[in-house]
Amino acid sequence: MPARPIAALAGGVGAARFLAGLVRVVPPEDLSVIVNTGDDRDFFGLRVCPDLDTVMYTLAGEVDPDQGWGRRGESFHCLESLRRLGGDSWFRLGDRDLAVHVLRTQRLRQGARLDEVTAELCAAFGVRAQLLPMTCDPSATLVVRQDGTRTDFQEYLVRDGAPDDVAAVDLSAAAAATPAPGVMEALEGASTLLICPSNPVVSIGTILQLPGVRALLERRRDAVGVSPIIGGRPVKGPADRLLPCVGAEVSALGVARLYRDLCAGLVIDRADAGLATPIEELGLRVRVEETLMRDSSVAMRLAGAALELASPA
Numbered sequence: 001m002p003a004r005p006i007a008a009l010a011g012g013v014g015a016a017r018f019l020a021g022l023v024r025v026v027p028p029e030d031l032s033v034i035v036n037t038g039d040d041r042d043f044f045g046l047r048v049c050p051d052l053d054t055v056m057y058t059l060a061g062e063v064d065p066d067q068g069w070g071r072r073g074e075s076f077h078c079l080e081s082l083r084r085l086g087g088d089s090w091f092r093l094g095d096r097d098l099a100v101h102v103l104r105t106q107r108l109r110q111g112a113r114l115d116e117v118t119a120e121l122c123a124a125f126g127v128r129a130q131l132l133p134m135t136c137d138p139s140a141t142l143v144v145r146q147d148g149t150r151t152d153f154q155e156y157l158v159r160d161g162a163p164d165d166v167a168a169v170d171l172s173a174a175a176a177a178t179p180a181p182g183v184m185e186a187l188e189g190a191s192t193l194l195i196c197p198s199n200p201v202v203s204i205g206t207i208l209q210l211p212g213v214r215a216l217l218e219r220r221r222d223a224v225g226v227s228p229i230i231g232g233r234p235v236k237g238p239a240d241r242l243l244p245c246v247g248a249e250v251s252a253l254g255v256a257r258l259y260r261d262l263c264a265g266l267v268i269d270r271a272d273a274g275l276a277t278p279i280e281e282l283g284l285r286v287r288v289e290e291t292l293m294r295d296s297s298v299a300m301r302l303a304g305a306a307l308e309l310a311s312p313a
């Protein structure tokens with residue numbers, strides 16, 4: 001199968017909103033999305049893939065619009081019942097969401113690979129962009145706390161509320177994983193590469209750890225990123241607690257420094273217009289836009305701007 005013209009690296013909510021804008025300015029069939037699986041884990045024996053599901057639900061128009069993750073019109077009867085029976089209930093799994101995890105787990109147990117199951121689920125949801133898990137292998141991100149303990153990423157983020165006692169992020173599982181079938185082909189064959197506004201450490205950084213991926217992007221050095229940091233702060237999530245662990249400043253300039261060897265350009269927010277010159281001095285083209293995706297028209301404009309920056313006239 002020939003590669004699709006556009007390939008994007010993605011985490012969860014920020015990426016999903018951006019990609020929902022993108023598929024309104026280009027045909028969804030033109031897009032392959034390589035999605036972080038470092039956040040994946042089992043709950044109650046079920047395989048849960050938070051970033052794949054967030055992107056899939058969003059592109060399907062099924063996402064809870066307020067949260068940006070989970071399914072719209074969700075109920076939590078199953079989780080509530082599990083809690084009363086003594087089960088863990090800190091990870092919010094809705095009833096409709098659980099149906100996806102049940103089916104995914106069944107197919108994986110039957111021997112299907114995660115990329116195949118993802119394609120089946122996307123077809124069932126009517127998602128025409130190609131969603132590729134970054135790997136089908138174990139790739140769990142671990143957070144090393146200041147007391148030396150290693151915590152599963154969801155436990156750090158959701159159960160513990162993302163405290164600031166992070167000493168390091170352990171991406172060694174991703175570094176030992178093989179890219180899923182289609183991932184290298186999509187990255188190699190695309191004429192446009194995009195890095196979605198996602199956590200540079202635990203979403204994009206995980207994908208870049210996969211053998212061969214960073215080297216491929218560095219060789220091309222034509223990707224365009226969108227900064228997930230606006231005015232020195234993440235829109236949501238723990239990027240401000242994790243960027244310092246990789247020695248990066250929490251700013252669009254810090255993101256630019258992390259991406260400079262991979263990217264030809266970076267879209268930054270209007271609030272960060274003052275950083276355009278220092279970022280250009282790193283050798284990147286810069287586009288200053290509204291990047292807080294409060295609605296789909298902002299996401300569409302942002303996606304259009306990223307495409308223009310990727311292919312300057």
Ligand code: GDP
Pocket residue numbers: 010011012013014015016017051197198199200202203204226227228229230233234235236237239291292293294
């Ligand atoms: P997840 O949603 O937690 O799985 O992880 P992601 O890595 O995809 O998303 C979190 C990152 O997306 C954070 O660093 C946010 O700042 C960024 N983000 C979320 N929404 C937006 C937005 O509307 N605009 C921009 N520029 N970044 C965003």
Ligand code: CA
Pocket residue numbers: 011012039050051203
């Ligand atoms: Ca995530």
